[in-house]
Amino acid sequence: MANVTRGALLDRLMRPVHQWVWADPDRRLRKLLTFAEVETDGGRDILRAAEVTPDPLLRRLYLEHAIDELHHGDLFRERGTALHRARRTRRRVILNGHPLPGGHGLDDLSIDGEPDHRLLAFLHVAEKAAAGRFAIYRELVDDDPRTRSIFEEILRDEVFHMNYTYTQLTRVSPQGYRHHVWHARARRLWNRYLRAAAAMAGLLGNAMLTAMYFSVLPPFAWLAKRAEQRERTGWRPIARERQTSPRSQY
Amino acid sequence: MNILGISAHYHDSAAALVVDGVLVCAVQEERLSRRKNDAAFPVKAIGWCLDHEHIEPGDLDAVVFYERSMLKFERILTCALRAFPRSWRSFPHAIKNTLGEKAWVRGIISAHMDMPRDRILFTDHHASHAAAAFLTAPTRRAAILTADGVGEWATLTTGKGERRPDGRADITLRREIRFPHSLGMLYSTFTAYLGFTVNEDEYKVMGLAAYGRPTLVERVRKLIRRLPDGSFALVPEFFEFQTTAECSYSSKFLDLFGPARHRYDPLDLESPEGLRFADCAASVQRVVEDILVDIASRLHRETGLPDLCFGGGVALNGVANARILAESGFERVFVPPAPGDAGCALGAALYADRIYFHNPDREIPDHPFWGPAVDAGVLARAAHEDGQAVEECDDARLIGRIAGDLAADRLVGWMDGACEFGPRALGHRSILAAPHGIAVRDRLNRDIKRREEFRPFAPVVPIEVADRFFDVPRGGARLARYMSGVFPVRREWRSRLAAVTHVDGSARVQVLEREMAPRLHTLLEEYGRRTGVPVLLNTSFNVAGEPIVTDALEGYTTFRRCGIDVLVAGRTVVTKRAAALKEAEEWSSNSEAASTVG
Numbered sequence: 001m002a003n004v005t006r007g008a009l010l011d012r013l014m015r016p017v018h019q020w021v022w023a024d025p026d027r028r029l030r031k032l033l034t035f036a037e038v039e040t041d042g043g044r045d046i047l048r049a050a051e052v053t054p055d056p057l058l059r060r061l062y063l064e065h066a067i068d069e070l071h072h073g074d075l076f077r078e079r080g081t082a083l084h085r086a087r088r089t090r091r092r093v094i095l096n097g098h099p100l101p102g103g104h105g106l107d108d109l110s111i112d113g114e115p116d117h118r119l120l121a122f123l124h125v126a127e128k129a130a131a132g133r134f135a136i137y138r139e140l141v142d143d144d145p146r147t148r149s150i151f152e153e154i155l156r157d158e159v160f161h162m163n164y165t166y167t168q169l170t171r172v173s174p175q176g177y178r179h180h181v182w183h184a185r186a187r188r189l190w191n192r193y194l195r196a197a198a199a200m201a202g203l204l205g206n207a208m209l210t211a212m213y214f215s216v217l218p219p220f221a222w223l224a225k226r227a228e229q230r231e232r233t234g235w236r237p238i239a240r241e242r243q244t245s246p247r248s249q250y
Numbered sequence: 251m252n253i254l255g256i257s258a259h260y261h262d263s264a265a266a267l268v269v270d271g272v273l274v275c276a277v278q279e280e281r282l283s284r285r286k287n288d289a290a291f292p293v294k295a296i297g298w299c300l301d302h303e304h305i306e307p308g309d310l311d312a313v314v315f316y317e318r319s320m321l322k323f324e325r326i327l328t329c330a331l332r333a334f335p336r337s338w339r340s341f342p343h344a345i346k347n348t349l350g351e352k353a354w355v356r357g358i359i360s361a362h363m364d365m366p367r368d369r370i371l372f373t374d375h376h377a378s379h380a381a382a383a384f385l386t387a388p389t390r391r392a393a394i395l396t397a398d399g400v401g402e403w404a405t406l407t408t409g410k411g412e413r414r415p416d417g418r419a420d421i422t423l424r425r426e427i428r429f430p431h432s433l434g435m436l437y438s439t440f441t442a443y444l445g446f447t448v449n450e451d452e453y454k455v456m457g458l459a460a461y462g463r464p465t466l467v468e469r470v471r472k473l474i475r476r477l478p479d480g481s482f483a484l485v486p487e488f489f490e491f492q493t494t495a496e497c498s499y500s501s502k503f504l505d506l507f508g509p510a511r512h513r514y515d516p517l518d519l520e521s522p523e524g525l526r527f528a529d530c531a532a533s534v535q536r537v538v539e540d541i542l543v544d545i546a547s548r549l550h551r552e553t554g555l556p557d558l559c560f561g562g563g564v565a566l567n568g569v570a571n572a573r574i575l576a577e578s579g580f581e582r583v584f585v586p587p588a589p590g591d592a593g594c595a596l597g598a599a600l601y602a603d604r605i606y607f608h609n610p611d612r613e614i615p616d617h618p619f620w621g622p623a624v625d626a627g628v629l630a631r632a633a634h635e636d637g638q639a640v641e642e643c644d645d646a647r648l649i650g651r652i653a654g655d656l657a658a659d660r661l662v663g664w665m666d667g668a669c670e671f672g673p674r675a676l677g678h679r680s681i682l683a684a685p686h687g688i689a690v691r692d693r694l695n696r697d698i699k700r701r702e703e704f705r706p707f708a709p710v711v712p713i714e715v716a717d718r719f720f721d722v723p724r725g726g727a728r729l730a731r732y733m734s735g736v737f738p739v740r741r742e743w744r745s746r747l748a749a750v751t752h753v754d755g756s757a758r759v760q761v762l763e764r765e766m767a768p769r770l771h772t773l774l775e776e777y778g779r780r781t782g783v784p785v786l787l788n789t790s791f792n793v794a795g796e797p798i799v800t801d802a803l804e805g806y807t808t809f810r811r812c813g814i815d816v817l818v819a820g821r822t823v824v825t826k827r828a829a830a831l832k833e834a835e836e837w838s839s840n841s842e843a844a845s846t847v848g
Contacts (some may be wrong), residue, residue: 033514044796047811048284051803056635067811084514142439202346209342214335219332228332235425238407246371246606249320249356 008132015136022140025087032080032147036073043069048111049119055172058116061164068157075150082146117173121180124165125188131158167209251609252309254299256359257316257358257378257591257597258291259352264588264671265295266596266620267303268603271612273386275302276620276671278592280797284804287450288797291351292595298622298686307363312600316594317375319355321402323348333457333493340494362449362528373598373607376562377403379589380421382412382597383561385604386614387584393553394421395546398434398562398590399449408549411559417610421601433538434564436474439498440534440556444527445511448498449563456569457705460754461465461519462528469506471536480548482541519704528704531628539570544617546578556581561597565589566673568729568736568758575725575735577689582725585734587618587837588672598669617766618676618732620667622800626820629665629802633817633824636810641823645769648821653776656684656786660815661694663791665805666769669798674733675790676760677710677767679798679805681814683749683787685709690787691749697813700794708733709750710760710788712774719743720759730761760788 011018021027043066050062111119137150169177255266258279266276280286282294326344330337349357356370373381379396390413399404399782409423429435437447437455446454461692471489488506491498504510511517511527518524546558564584565571586593592844603609633640643651652662662682669679681698683690685707695701695774709720716722721738722730729735736758739751750757764771778784791805792798794814799805802819809817809824817824 015365037595040795043285050807051801056632059632060636063807063810066807070811081514085516115443187651206342206348209345210338213338213341217331217334217341221331224331225334233431234427234477234481236428238404238409238423238426240422246314246373246602247368249318249372250324 008129011133011136018133018136019140019201022137025083028141028147029083029087032083036076036080037143039069039076040073043067043071043073045111046123049114053116053233054113055116058120058168058172061168065161065164068161072154072157076101079147079150081242117169117176118184120165120169120172120181121177121184121188124162124169125184127158127162127165129188131155131162134158188229251311251603252303252305252609253347253599253603253607254296254310254313254593255316255597255602256292256296257593257595257598259289259355260321260591261287261289262590262592263289263292263295264592264595265292265299266671267299268596268599269303271603271755273596273620275299276588277622277669278588278671278797280752281621281669281800283388284651284797286453286797293362293363296314296363302622309738310363310369310570312369312371312602312607313359313363313365314371314373314598315359315745316378316591316598317353317374319353322375322827323353325400325403329430331490334342340496342497348636371602372443373601374404374423375409375594376404376604377421377423377601378594378597380407380409380423380559381601381604382586382588382593383559383565383584384421385419385600385611385754386586386596386616387557387559388613388616389413389557389559389582389584391555392557392584393549393555393580394423394559394560394561395549396423396560396562397564398432398588399438400429400432402522403428404547405429405434406562406564408545410553410555413611418608419604419611421605427481430489431481433482433541434562435489435491435498436484437489437534437538439503439568440530442498443507443510444505444531445513445515445748447513452563453566454702454705455531456567456704457752458517458528458531458536459569460532460706460752460756461704462525462530462532464532464536465509465529466533467536470533472506473503474541476541476544480545482591499678501803509557512750517702517704535567535569538564538567539573542570543573543577546574546580550579557581557584559584561586561589561593563590567625568734569756570734572723572726572737573731575729576723580725580804582690582728583735585729585732586672587670587674587676587732588770589734592674593672599656602665602693614688618670618672618674619668619678619767620671623668624665624678624802624805624819626802626822626832629806629817629819630822632803632806633822638827639825641825643821643823645772648818648823649769649776650771651823652682652773652818655781656682657780657818658776659687659690661685661690661698661813663805663814663817664770665791665799665802665819666767669800672732675798676732676761677770677788679791679800680710680770680788681791682773683707683789684781685747685750685787686781686783688748693813694787694789698793699789702755704750706757707750707787707789708758708760709747710762710770710774711785711787712771713761713763715778715784716759716761719747719783720761723761727761730759731763731766733758733760735759743752746783747785749787755768791846796828 046062049067050059053059134151134155138148160195253268257264264278277295277298279292279295280288284686322577330341359370360367376396380394384394392411394409394411404426406427407423408425411421441452441455442448473485475483488500488503490500614804630640664680664682666678667701736753736756739747739757744751761770776786790798799808815826
């Protein structure tokens, strides 16, 4: 527990970045609301695991776990909402749309068809990482006792989740549990790489398409605007042949 | 002939299977993936439909996609060009989004299902809506009206459908109004402005409208011009949805209506700000109703037909539907149980069967229960393993027992047979409660649904006595069959039906015929014998943010973590034990503290 609550090495190295995030009220608010979404989605995924596992004990434990995660989502949402309401000046960028992009729930994990040992190993690694990070966040919000107490409460739950997933993993896979944990770590790393690569590819794609937008599109835009001026509003007849053309995507 | 219809990629994807002209099964992807409004290609729904009929993809004669994806891409590209250079931010996103997957539907279907490409067909989006509305309705000839946000280009179409004496069916859509002029987009813009989620929370705007007065109607009319031919046109400077996906209203819109509500802002209906939002909702609701009634009236005069089939997402607006029935001249209005995009999967399959392949028309069973069935044995086993109190009862005992529970103000999770296709719980995946006191309503809101207080709950009543409690006009029972109309609760019953009577004295009532859900019908009668009021509160069996439950275990986990007292699946009854009850209460009280809006 002591080891966990110190945070992972990477998170400790990233502490200045975390500090930068939590020191700013807008970023703090955004982070809390993001956590609310992620915890709620994660809770729903674990709930799904409770519905599909054939193991009655795991069903009960997953259900408890899911209830905890959904509750964490509520705590974060409640706190984020309270901070949002308390703020008088708002930066537009924060208050439009979803707080932050991110994967759905458990790292885009597909619960259906996932064997229990893989899910338990994944949950164990994820909970351990979350516990370490939340331990650091708890220290960074010393100026905000309510938020700190939320992290404390969640941290206690995360440690329980970390422990039960490991205990159950050793039960369902007494021979290969270590291997499963390493495999889960590797998979998590791979997912992070994929996410970073996708983000990078997205940025590059955006840059190329924006360049194309300003270089290639202007004459077509001019034509489209001219055509629009000639277009009449109101009812338009529908050509009969369009309705009876089954193979055309146009 | 086996024909699979698919809708996907925008919201609420689904699959439906038609065998020899008859619908045999249909399900939304969200019910199987457990992700609300899942828009992904419906792999699970397709798999379930094929398994259900024990057929392989190779046995399908056609797979029909519900819209023409390239035509949609053309619209997206054209709108980006027309909005140049203001569309520079949204352009990369729109192109990546469309060219990344959505435009290549034929290839996606072919790859997923190993289908020859020549068996993959397409229909117009609004033709799918029209087919879902007309070909499932028990009528020989009807006018057809479809309205939604947007399909390919069309946002609203009119036409007519006919079942000919030679057994063939015909659908002719004659006219359309094209994007960006859209009643659905107008309503969705207000949905976003009021801080709700577009394509999901439009019904909250309808619920909120009852708290306001339409004092801003003239301002809303500045956004939408009526044209001499009876159509309408949105005034572009008030909208941004054609240039960006981030915000659908412009600064001019804000100048007209004031600051928008943020989703995390409280909606206090006793404050001037809250009332302003309610007035906005009431005003846009009134304007949309007026336009729909006018278009429907013209359509009635033009066709001279007594029946109207109404499809598209706008047809989910029960208040507008009731006004169309009352004022347009149509004697009956048919709205299918899934009028939105999910229902297009069914519409596309039926359209291909009747129109493309010229197969003879066959009657579609008039019920909404086309999804996976509940397995009571699975519930009994899970509850036993969990140490819950499980009983197996015969029907008579079960009905008596549940009626008693309901009369004692217990909340009952009710699962029976196949699940509904469409957004409404119509008696097979419902949470039932006594309709009398607002305490029950508040408990449902607080402990289970965790939703805004202004949103009403719906009642269900046997058709034989509906008129005693609700002012259902002639033809209204048809609309109320699938909860598609909002009608007044009779004044003398409002105090005894407080949990299901909205602030304006109305209710989105479900009028139930015995043949559609016999066990629920019997339960209503038994409840009526005990309390004198054969009406129950009927709300969908889910928790906020989750799809309606499909199988027994989903019902069970929902039952375990929220304040439902009794769970029924088939003949199995599970009663919450004290310890589990306490746990659920703790969860509920935690949740209560954290409920967001309002």
